[in-house]
Amino acid sequence: MFEAQLKSAAARIETRLASALAGAADQPVTHAMRYAVSGGKRLRGFLVIEGAALYGIPAEQAVHAAAAIEALHAYSLVHDDMPCMDNDDLRRGQPTVHVKWDDGTAVLAGDALQTLAFEMLADPSCHQDPTVRIDLVASLARASGIDGMVLGQAQDIAAETAGRPLTLDEITDLQANKTGALIRWSAEAGARLARADIAPLSGYATALGLAFQIADDILDVEGDSEKTGKRVQKDAAAGKATFVSLLGLDGARARARALVEEAETALAVFGDRADPLRAAARFVIAREA
Known part of the structure; x- marks a missing residue:
């Protein structure tokens, strides 16, 4: 049931992204943009759609x-993979954008995907009320900028030169920004579209974002690169502190399970209608990619 719902949401999202890029100029950067947004689970977009439902x-x-949110997430991956950041050459089982093209094209493709995200939110088709559209734009700007994802990436870079491993609290704060901020926005966007209080979804969103990152840390240790579509065991090779290095595999799994339970409990106010979001939380820690 959940897999079918996720695929249905992904198909809708891919159609919308294709439409957004349909009239773009026939340039290498445009091809790189289409390449960057292809594939992936579309989990963040799924959270938007099911939260809105x-x-x-x-x-x-x-x-x-x-x-x-999928366009903005793709931008973040393109830039994160570059030599000046994580220097990855594989993403979703394919060469990363800077490898397939070059660094300059990757920078521009990422920049263009970021602006495309805000263009789609600002379009009247997103919502007839301009105040809702402004709220979506402003909240995503905060989630993706210096108070959110960009801050988390900066914290991650600083940690590499800190001369000491990060503490559990420091890693939790870093990942709440780098990974969690966009997941929180995704889960809360439905309430924003409805002009409703985001608080009922905030607890779910926060717990889900942290569980997602812990699952990523576990996959980096024991995942299969053929399934994950990216390099594994890179954190240990870089000497980075992670939830696994601090809690151990069993401790990290236990913490992730506890967070999923916390996320599910936060949805009680919605009853059975939130079952797709509960399934998404369970999927986050059971995934192999």
Whole structure:
């Protein structure tokens, strides 16, 4: 059931992204953009669509915000993979953008995907109320900028030169920014589209974001690169402190399970209607990629 729902959401999102890029100039940077947004689970977009469904907002309306977060997420991966950041050459089982093209094209493709995300949120098709669109744009700017994802990436870079491993609290704060901020925005976007209080979804979103990162740390230790589509065991090779290095595999798994339970409990107010979001939380820690 969940896999079918995830695939349905992904198909909607891919159609919207293809439409957004349909009229773009026939340039290498455009091809790189299409390449960067292809594939992936579309989990963040799924969270937008299912969160919106809790408030009676149909998928055909929520898909604009769902596609926007997937475009912005793709930008973050393109830049994160570059030599000046994590220097990865494999993403989703394919060469990373800077490897397939070059560093300059990767920078521009990432920049263009970021601006495309805000363009889709600002479009009247996203919501008829301009105040809602402004709220979506402003909140995503905060989540992706110096108070969110960019801050987390900066903290990650600084940790490499800190001369000591990060503490558990420091890693939790770093990952709440680097990974968790976009996941939180995704889970809360449905409430923003409905002009509703985001608080009922905030607890779910925060727990889910941290569980996602712990699962990533576990996959880096014991995952299969053929399944994950990216290099594994790179954190240990770089000497980076992670949830696994601090808690151990069993401790990290236990913490992730506890966070999923916390996320599910936070959805109690929505009853059975939130079952797709509960399934997403369980999927996050059971995935192999």
